[in-house]
Amino acid sequence: MSVELRNVSCVYAPGTPYETRAVTELSLTIRDGEFAGVMGKTGCGKSTMIQLIAGLMRPSGGQILLDGQDINGKNFDRDGLRRRVGVVFQFPEIQLFETTVKRDVAFGLRHFGWTEEEKESSVREALERMGFSYEAVKDKSPLGFSGGEKRRLAVAGVLAARPELLILDEPLAGLDPLGREALLTLLGELNRDGTTILMVSHDADTLAEYADRIILLKDGRLFRDGPAAEVFADYDALKDNGIGVCRVREAAEALRRRGWEIPAGTVRYGQLLDEIAGRWRQ
Amino acid sequence: MNRLPAGLYQPGDSVVHRLDAAAKLLCLLLLLAAVVNTAAPAGYGVWVLLLALLIRLARIPPRTALASAAGLGWFFLLILLMNLCFYAPEQAWVSVWIFRPSSAGLLQGLRVAARVFLLLVMSNVLMVSTPPLALTGAFERLLSPLRFIGVPTELAAMILSVAIQFIPTLLEETDGIRKAQTARGARFDSPNLWEKGKAVLPLLAPVFVAAFQRADELSLAMEARGYRADIRRGRKKYPPFRACDWLALSLCAAAAVIFIIIR
Ligand SMILES: Nc1ncnc2c1ncn2[C@@H]1O[C@H](COP(=O)(O)OP(=O)(O)O)[C@@H](O)[C@H]1O
Numbered sequence A: 001m002s003v004e005l006r007n008v009s010c011v012y013a014p015g016t017p018y019e020t021r022a023v024t025e026l027s028l029t030i031r032d033g034e035f036a037g038v039m040g041k042t043g044c045g046k047s048t049m050i051q052l053i054a055g056l057m058r059p060s061g062g063q064i065l066l067d068g069q070d071i072n073g074k075n076f077d078r079d080g081l082r083r084r085v086g087v088v089f090q091f092p093e094i095q096l097f098e099t100t101v102k103r104d105v106a107f108g109l110r111h112f113g114w115t116e117e118e119k120e121s122s123v124r125e126a127l128e129r130m131g132f133s134y135e136a137v138k139d140k141s142p143l144g145f146s147g148g149e150k151r152r153l154a155v156a157g158v159l160a161a162r163p164e165l166l167i168l169d170e171p172l173a174g175l176d177p178l179g180r181e182a183l184l185t186l187l188g189e190l191n192r193d194g195t196t197i198l199m200v201s202h203d204a205d206t207l208a209e210y211a212d213r214i215i216l217l218k219d220g221r222l223f224r225d226g227p228a229a230e231v232f233a234d235y236d237a238l239k240d241n242g243i244g245v246c247r248v249r250e251a252a253e254a255l256r257r258r259g260w261e262i263p264a265g266t267v268r269y270g271q272l273l274d275e276i277a278g279r280w281r282q
Numbered sequence B: 001m002n003r004l005p006a007g008l009y010q011p012g013d014s015v016v017h018r019l020d021a022a023a024k025l026l027c028l029l030l031l032l033a034a035v036v037n038t039a040a041p042a043g044y045g046v047w048v049l050l051l052a053l054l055i056r057l058a059r060i061p062p063r064t065a066l067a068s069a070a071g072l073g074w075f076f077l078l079i080l081l082m083n084l085c086f087y088a089p090e091q092a093w094v095s096v097w098i099f100r101p102s103s104a105g106l107l108q109g110l111r112v113a114a115r116v117f118l119l120l121v122m123s124n125v126l127m128v129s130t131p132p133l134a135l136t137g138a139f140e141r142l143l144s145p146l147r148f149i150g151v152p153t154e155l156a157a158m159i160l161s162v163a164i165q166f167i168p169t170l171l172e173e174t175d176g177i178r179k180a181q182t183a184r185g186a187r188f189d190s191p192n193l194w195e196k197g198k199a200v201l202p203l204l205a206p207v208f209v210a211a212f213q214r215a216d217e218l219s220l221a222m223e224a225r226g227y228r229a230d231i232r233r234g235r236k237k238y239p240p241f242r243a244c245d246w247l248a249l250s251l252c253a254a255a256a257v258i259f260i261i262i263r
């Protein structure tokens, strides 16, 4: 699913002393099938932007188009939007509430007019994708799981609807290394299968590894936008704006300065290892 | 939630903002006593003017000041209808089943609705113009004489101030959960009452879980930092009322006396 922001602005509590311009005249396009990473200092408007895209808030100005259709237009199918766009919020484990895992994961499917079999197979697939055995967990209470497991259950609840656009707000925060790895691998798979992904993260190396494209926000405006190799090249700008730097790229640059022939724009860990190993053999 | 919740403190430097919180709280009590004792419809006309003056003095946008009463239209209508139909059955125009509407009932309904409205808006002006901590300090100050008869006023004030500081966090959390469930297909904004009702559980269950978790964490953090409910802290010194505080108190007291006498 393609996303287009046209001059989008969003103001909280307008006309009061608490007025905050969270997003200002933001324009960008995410192509169908892309994996886009969003970065920026805390408070720069990342969460606001994704809530606008998911149609959970109205912008104060500008337009948001999904597959070319204005989501705040009069005839837009909002129920369809809920089905086609999945959102994993920050700390999504808090949204679990049903009596059983099966019911909770199926919560989002109630309004789709799916048959029981369709629902069940979708719930099963989502849970298995998140590393659970369907039969083992389906009748347990979701509140009895550990923190990391709850996060995976919550993500399963979003995946069950088979969204075309998957938005994730800092999904890695607080996950252990195994959980991170599993979630990232899954996102990679979904993306290969055609799901458009928009992920907020503070981890430049992870985004460099997985995202086709990095969107940097600063004070609610677009600051940088492009492939990781390009965006992360500007070390000083990232440092000065409190945005995490890409360590792999910094390491590659340090080696280049010492005369190693490592291609400019090396940002992936595996890529760097291959280059080093290649040089070693020579 | 592009709008702010009613009653949220909004910094400012108007006369009303600068008054001592305890004085303001006393003023509110005096004004409420006067409002409740107002009987004549003309009296309510005067109150509306006074209220407008107060809002003007506090330099609060009228929309913000009235926010506490907004959205309660159904509630006011209910008050009106209940009084209309049941207040003075002996003077009823007609009698349909248990309903006995009368003009005395209509008048009483308007009166009660006006009182509730004034009460809500006046309290809101106090909340909007006073920092929450100053407000709990004021409660503690006004309640402190009760210490002598063994009431744990410090503890009460601590509980109150913790509760008040929790409100914005809880509102934020509720808003986040509402958005998360909406994204998953809950229909909070559906015009269909049944759909709306069904959406309550996905919202309330997580909010309660979160609230209890927070309370737990906070009590641990407080204990870790050495808070003990049974240790007496030194008496707090409160700044004395200034001339403007006394002036505000006198004006409100005068209003209370006048309205109570002439009703
Ligand atoms: N519900 C809200 N009410 C008022 N201001 C808000 C609200 N949510 C966010 N903001 C403000 O909007 C700005 C952007 O916030 P946010 O989009 O959450 O940033 P990020 O996700 O990048 O940390 C911040 O200054 C924040 O304080």
Ligand SMILES: [Mg+2]
Pocket (backbone or CB within 6 Å): A046, A047, A048, A090, A169
């Ligand atoms: Mg955020």
